[in-house]
Amino acid sequence: MQWETVIGLEIHVQLSTRSKIFSGASVAYGAPPNSQACAVDIALPGVLPVLNRKAVEYAIRFGMAIGATINSPAIFARKNYFYPDLPKGYQISQLEHPIVAGGRIIIRTEDQEKIIHLTRAHLEEDAGKSTHEGFHDKTGIDLNRAGTGLLEIVSEPEMCSSAEAVAYARTLHSLVRWIGICDGNMQEGSFRCDANVSVRPAGSNVLGTRCEIKNLNSFRFLEKAIDYEVTRQIDTLENGGSIIQQTRLYDADRDETRSMRSKEDAHDYRYFPDPDLLPVIISGEWIEQIRSELPELPEGRRNRYIQDLSLSPYDANILTATRELADYFEQTVQLLPEQGKLCANWIMGEVSGRLNKEGLEIDQCPVNPKQLAELLLRITDGTVSGKIAKDVFDSMWQGNGDSADAIIDAKNLRQISDDSEIEKWVDEVLAANQQQVADYRAGKEKAFNFLVGQIMRMSKGKANPAQVNVLLKKRLAV
Amino acid sequence: MTLSLSDIKRIAKLAHIEINEADAQQSLIQLSGIFNLIEQMQAVDTQGVKPMSHSRDMVQRLREDIVTESDQRMRFQSIAPQVEDGYYLVPKVIE
């Protein structure tokens, strides 16, 4: 039988606020255990939550970025369950009237584009962390993370492969960083994926029983866990078994998913509106203000690069993968408006390559967009060749903010386009390489390249290569 | 509506309160009586009435995103049943 896969993702995005969503404790990562768990976070008797404006603003910003509806009033509800890292015995979350409803994002896999609709995105507080090692037969509870603001983003079950799921997660990851609501640090748990996976006979319009795979903290694990789970489900069904709705955990060491808890003892969360928190009214003006402050989004920028700068979709996708890279490109191309392709090639080639090699991020790049643009300008106006430009770039990288012109002058790298000077080198090289001249004349094209190389070497790379070509041909034709 | 003994046990489990057979029986009797009183609510047709979660129609105030709390772990953990190296301790949690 042919099977098709249905995947929906729930992604928890940790909001990059300074303080927690309902308390004034810091959310900074890596503090000593429980040193950032204030009276509200450890749920002392009598304490009360007060909502962080920034968390609401970030949720609205996200809603605007995906073309969603903002619910006003938005309502907070309590999700009741007992767990040692949940100090109140309930999590403040949202059920009915989540702050963000609907919306959509475009994902791209190798050759196709697809729209994925979002169900909702709601605000909630994070739980603390349990440490199972280091306390013998005990578990240690650190509540520093408890109360950190999260935006839980829920997609419709519209993805049909692990590749699509990964593309969706990557697009979302890029977007939340782009609009500045999350640092996207997956190691630190700032961006956590749960996948709802089911399979059904191809062509069926009934959803199969789904399993939820929890806590997939890398794109690679997301892909592998889904692939494993899909195979497991299909195998089970083809062997006459049935799928039990359950929560499963991905074990990266064994590359498998295994059951965490089954539906039988699923919690009855007893959601109800939190009486300590009132309806959140979000005015149209506030929404408009946030919308107006929204940066140009990756999708818009990508399309602009294709249309206005004639970049290929491939290049445009790469350059808009992160806000930082896109801004770097943007700032460079603004100084060289006619040279989109050249800027793109350099940033995707020389700049990215060098960053990769040295393990740096684009915002740590030693060569700033202005420096780069000035250098590229010298290529376009013929001052230096592309090859020399790479040397200049290298100097800039190691230097202390010197401009391209300063380096070119200091190192005397200006391209030589004076015919008589180049002719001198041509003559010298021809005289010294009779054999190659003969080879060329005998039809060996390769010999020509050798001669060009020799001339360039003699000129220390400064001879204008185009002119070298022309003059050499002329001489050889004689 | 009639409550059963298994209802009592189910909700005691949800509420994480240990309950023995005798107490469950006793609770069943008392809760059944209370629910008889509560059942009076069903006599009123409330179709179209908006539920009221708060005593007045108030609106949530928003806090500025400022860190106002400092580390008070020593103080807070001095009243904790069991701590080690700054962590609260519980019996090993098995996932």
Place this chain on the structure above:
Amino acid sequence: MLNASLRQLSSLLSAKKISSTELTAEFLTRIKTLNADLNAFITVDEEKSMNQARTADEMIAQGRSTPLTGIPIAQKDIFCADGWLTTCGSKILSNFISPYDATVVKQFDQAGMVNLGKTNMDEFAMGSSNETSYYGPVKNPWDRLAVPGGSSGGSACAVAARLAPAATGTDTGGSIRQPAALCGVSGIKPTYGLVSRYGMIAFASSLDQAGPMAKSAEDLALLLNIMVGFDERDSTSLQREKEDYTRDLEKSVSGLRIGLPKEFFAEGMSSDVSSAVEAALAEYRKLGATFVEVSLPNSKLAVPVYYVLAPAEASSNLSRFDGIRYGYRTAQYANLEDLYIKTRAEGFGDEVKRRILIGTYVLSHGYYDAYYLQAQKLRRLIAEDFTKAFTQCDLIMGPTSPTVAFNIGERCNDPIQMYLSDIYTSAASLAGLPGMSIPVGFGSDKRPIGLHIIGNYFREAQMLNIAHCYQQATNWHELAPPETNC
């Protein structure tokens, strides 16, 4: 001194005729003598109180005093007070030394008042007789066979027996007003949102409201001036301009329209309560007030609605008591689950467990709509009844409690009978309206009777005015229980 009003104490203190240390010591001595029997206080800490008294004396000496500086006040044990054992009447908090102050406690501290100790209460404020306290029942100082009412029974008893000039209480469905009535003192529950709930251990968050208990309306007004105020730590705290609640005390009540809900006078009220309330109304007629019959048709459902909503919120509010971060933890446990269920089974008393079970049930899957949601809808209908009534009258009056104080032990095994003690008070709580009780006489066994006054939102000054006028014309509020030798 024991019978003195807050104004009298205030002028004695500011004239330096007495010091706060003297005054505090006198009340502490009296607590030492009488509390063993009355059980009004769970915690008394002479050293802490006397330190505060000394600070108050310094404030007075340096001319930094406020009207109530140096006057002791008893705090219901539901308020967290830094360094004080704060039990909320429960075993589960029997070792909880609070590491922080409730806003209310801080407000009194800043005013220079002296914390005289923590008063007994029904466990987690769940009860109408103070019998659910882990620390034993409180006796009614007027008749020690009787309950003081609840849940603020210790506070009511302390004020009535002159163990404290004033006390704080909290009211979720009648917990200030009913014990005030049963102990013959005055108490007011302000409009929901006026007094901060921060640091007040939550029972039912959408209903809980703190208020003062004292001998007279005038004392209540002075105390409200301290307690009412915006608190940024409480999302339900209201941002309003500061009021002086004493401003209208002396106003004439002539022409005020008093609404009498026919439902409050229909059935269930005992004859002694009925005649005392009628006599009080007659007094108001003499003072020039007029009466109008109003109707609160849905108020008869207030008790069932209350016993769905309050337990629902409580079941969630009390989940934090798990023996992990503070409070009681069971001695023996095999695993985590065992730790939870034993700690909570041993730490909570029967009534609290009962309400947690009710609340868990009404929120659970499949029952939410029929119970919780239906109760929320009825809550709106109950509130709307009041809105309509207040178009016809300025204030509403009736009995606070259908009977005088009952005997200790009498209703312990009959929760429903106990719940019906809130029959007149819970409707105003559901609507978030201010309510108060003032003593208006005695009934069978010479047990006190209270008059219930419900005002419109934010009309506390008017309520205090009408209560004060009555107290100028009568002296019920000045009477102290004979056996306490005042």
